[in-house]
Amino acid sequence: MTDQLADLTAQSTNFAMPDLRPLLAPRAIAVVGASDRPGAGSLVLENLRRLDFAGAVYPVNPKYTELHGWRCYPSLRDLPGPVDCVAILLGYQRVLPALQEAAAVGARAAWALASGFGEAGPAGEKLQAEAAAFCRANDIALVGPNCIGVVNLHARAAAYSVALPPTIQPGRVAAVVQSGAVCLGIANANRGLGFSALISSGNEAVLENADYIAWLADDPQTAVIIAFIEGFKNPARFVWAARRAAAAGKPLLVVKVGRSAVAQRAALAHTGSLAGADAVHDAVFRELGVVRLNTLDELLEAAELFLKAPLPKGRGTAILTLSGGQIGLIGDLLEGDAHRWGADLRLAELSSAGRQALAAILPPYSAIANPLDAWGSGDFEATYPACLEVLAREPDVDVIAVSRDSPPGIAEREIAQSNVVVDAAARVAAASGKTVAVFANVSTGIEPRVKARADAVGLPLLQGTRESLAAIAGLIRYAEFRAQLAERGRALFAEPAASPVSADRLAALKRELAASSHSLTESQGKRLLAAYGIRAPQEALASSADEAARLAAALGRPVALKIASPDILHKTEAQGVLLNITGAEAVRDGYQRIVQSARRHSPQARIDGVLVQEMAPAEAVEVIVGATVDPQFGPVVVFGMGGILVELLHDAVLRLAPVSLASAMEMIAATRAGRLLTGFRGRPPADIAALADAIVRISYLAHDLRHEVAAVDVNPLMALPAGQGVMAVDALVVRR
């Protein structure tokens, strides 16, 4: 974890775990606005009846004396006993009065269904702020408003306004979903996942997704937390919650939406627009071990896999299929989504012993490869199990994905075959301890008898080629995070930061910045970079040809010679520039020619001499290193390919600042620019070590000066050939 994240997590001492028992395990629930008419007023009671809630249920509505078999009370003040949780089903104008009554009768939790609050303009925002302030002052854990409530399937408790599906089962997946309709989609999905809790968090006036996540991290009934997040009320609190989940060993799987809008919102400077807040989220998630997915389908498949599969020891993945067509499908998806999965899911190399063993199982004409087509001569009930045994013994295989479609409605014979595959996969998984999953290439549900067979032995059954691959890549990424966590322990969350500048020097830089204008001049920017150890091209004024030659020799590189005269603005027109000059003789000669040309061009000009400027060799590669300050997560550093097209190309990678040298090396390797730097088309390899060091230094600059500097843009930074370092040709620094 970077120092910046450590900064955020340092605040975690300020965060107390909310007590959600009154909400999620209440002894008594009151339902204000209960009704017998179709709608929320009735459904909340129906859900409690369906769950067979063991506590007291108090419908509240002056119009009724009884509802769904429970006695109905005219107001909260009339209840016969204490109440933990109050469900408020009234319109938005009546929510605050209801909360006041709830506080008066000692309730510690409440849920407000109504919309018309924070999402509805200034008047709604004011109402929401009042309700939130009241709940905070009176220690009420408020869900919503503007959401469909919560369910705890183990406690059989619910304050939930939509009809629960009859098929829903208690289990070990907890869902925290900001959107009501998406919560409903997940609750209703019929994907065979049992749930511990379903929470729609809505406007998050008081309780935010971080509170639920942190509480669920401690909940013994929950093994996997899935979340659908639209925004973070309080990023530091999310970091705290994600850390608690990591510490508890509970995977946190997230769909985070809002890319498009959020990206438009964040446009600080050049690299600001490159970065985009969404890339910051990616970086934060990666560092916290939060697994990001893109659709609800991917989220559900990942939940199935994370719930059941052991964590793999490495990235090597073997894929067993029934045809070359399936291999084509898988191969194309792996390549197409390589930018997301490629680094995580690696097709395992088969050993020659393994290849021979597979060849012995399959017909002589079979291609032995990974992914493997094990259709054989149609006798895959024999070949599949045998091939699975071989693959599980392969040293480079950490994960085995087994392609087999078993949608509902298939023939008995197909069910029997699927069960052969399930049994073999389960057997191999148990014997090898490796990660084994069976996946279908169509997403139309799973035949119940096949599903039951797999569930009985805890074998994950996935659906959808794309979704299955995304889930597996996510599991591998998470396993690597856990391995790092185990290895580095707490250090992962508090890597010591060491700025390249001293505290005194930093204080001086801050004073200088305080005095400067909105954008620093190029030379001011370069001085700031120099303070962080990033050098600009060297230059010096020569007042004679001999001095120019001496200076050039000292630089030890090709030089540019430029006429130095306060009266000549357009040096090129005055023939006052020569590029790429090497050798003492040529420099001396160039000096003379430039001075002569300038005199001819402007006979009256004062001439101070000739500027001798270090030039990057032709083999240098232009890259960009930038930094910006994310409004939520703080300073970030960006690395990408240089040149003026940088905004267009999106070949950039971003990390929270500051970064370690190892992270900087990873950033370089993750870009296409990185490929270029290792030597491409006859170019020599660039000084990658020096480039990584420069990224670290610029990341510290962004971190140290995060209150003073909004954006840094070193473009281009010339990466010189190996051993020669880097050179900042231009630098833009924007003040906050």
Add this chain to the structure above:
Amino acid sequence: MTDQLADLTAQSTNFAMPDLRPLLAPRAIAVVGASDRPGAGSLVLENLRRLDFAGAVYPVNPKYTELHGWRCYPSLRDLPGPVDCVAILLGYQRVLPALQEAAAVGARAAWALASGFGEAGPAGEKLQAEAAAFCRANDIALVGPNCIGVVNLHARAAAYSVALPPTIQPGRVAAVVQSGAVCLGIANANRGLGFSALISSGNEAVLENADYIAWLADDPQTAVIIAFIEGFKNPARFVWAARRAAAAGKPLLVVKVGRSAVAQRAALAHTGSLAGADAVHDAVFRELGVVRLNTLDELLEAAELFLKAPLPKGRGTAILTLSGGQIGLIGDLLEGDAHRWGADLRLAELSSAGRQALAAILPPYSAIANPLDAWGSGDFEATYPACLEVLAREPDVDVIAVSRDSPPGIAEREIAQSNVVVDAAARVAAASGKTVAVFANVSTGIEPRVKARADAVGLPLLQGTRESLAAIAGLIRYAEFRAQLAERGRALFAEPAASPVSADRLAALKRELAASSHSLTESQGKRLLAAYGIRAPQEALASSADEAARLAAALGRPVALKIASPDILHKTEAQGVLLNITGAEAVRDGYQRIVQSARRHSPQARIDGVLVQEMAPAEAVEVIVGATVDPQFGPVVVFGMGGILVELLHDAVLRLAPVSLASAMEMIAATRAGRLLTGFRGRPPADIAALADAIVRISYLAHDLRHEVAAVDVNPLMALPAGQGVMAVDALVVRR
């Protein structure tokens, strides 16, 4: 359609429609290798029994006298009557003898299950070639080998070796699937699509996917053709079949796999590797109106949509949702897959009258936008239908996508609500004639009663946010293809080609090329381009300072001055180059200085004078235009951003050559380079008309000389500011 495609389609006169009635509507079927043991030998008979096939069934196996209630015969020669189709379930060595027997008894169709043929090395290839030659000579339509056979659900006929699902229904979707396992996946998918035919084409020794597609285009029972294609045996034949489908008004939806492998195979020259055969497939599919999808899930959802929805009149799409969370999910997917869908699916603009009408339906705090959150205050049974009515009246709305999840197992109340949505969507679709689809954000099947309700009125119900959007984008693209087809009629398939060079001149160019070596020199390449009207920078030799100034003035641009001497190879070292010189005085002066420098550097050198060379102004943009010859589909032209990183960046677009001016303009607009050309970061807009003209000319060069030239690479082509044309700075031409 381009001329090249017209070339391919011109061959269509050579293609005869195969007679697939003996295969797909046989009067009698013989099953050689029938058996009572579990496996194909039994399953083929079980399938015929299940379908209640009305024709004669002849099991053939000397070991049995009766199988599954049918009399069994020792050999084909013993059958009591004529047979149309012979299913051959024997091992690969015994297939040819069985075909010979089949021919002897007058069968006109056969299917071979066995693998071990063309996919299995030289021996298998030989066996397959013999079988194919025999079938062609004896007029036998052969399916496979190495596949699971065919089913015609209307004729209730099958030669199919896998147990058909009991749920399968006759319908109007035909599936042509090269891979057996994928065919099985589609047949078993339980997606509620009825099928006319299921065809696994396997190795395609005789019948290839094009034959089935063409036949199905004429089949009155088929409305939509879906195909899973691994490769084209005969691209011209595929073009012919796709044209027949287009002419018959039947959408052809395709998953084409093999991107990764195929891309490696095609690496001719610089642009060859850029192009990649897969991009050629994209281009061919787009021109033929073939809708390409990426997964089986996308294919199935597209089939559902194409089967039921009317074609939209335009791209304007309104999306009705139940939450901001769903909008975030949809928005992010639209942006994330913009490179595939962006140009097709456009979020419609709402009129101010429409906005007012929506505001009147929804609570006062609602955000009125597209996508629209119509959850209201939870009363969407009222708001959804009303909002749908408004959206259907909007002039910019051509398609309405309605978000509503209805997976199996939901509560009664949810079913009722889904049915309200289905009814309203169906009502609005019927009244407006617009394209309306309801889609779910989870892919776990559809509640049967909701599905039945939608099916009864022909309303498409889709599943999966991503898959639904992909299907809608495909429908819009296809509708545009149909509109063009209707407008231009046959012209679309035979756009008249007009090469910029005359037939005589072309013949002369071919003679010159025949005499040249593998790669043309730069000046030969530039001469070839000049013949096609693409100019290189002008240059001329000056033998005096005054002549240099005259020549520079005639060019009317900045010039480069370069020493012209057969004895000076390294001009720069000799200070023999000056760049960007303007003005007569500066040119004269430059001439003198260059000659002096050269004399000083090499006193013995012969000096011919100074080359005066036109330079592109600094505002010119470097682009690349290239061409290559796809081994299957012929010459293609590529346009992309220039510079040495061109291979890395993949910002390129490809079309079959030659292209029209309109296509060339589209190519430019489709790239990021195109954005740069319209003016970016203070650059002036480039001469896009001239650039498009150059693309057309280079595409004709590639087309005219497709037998002589393997690759053309104009890199960079400088696009000068508007009105100033283009300039080919370098040209690589590779002979075939």
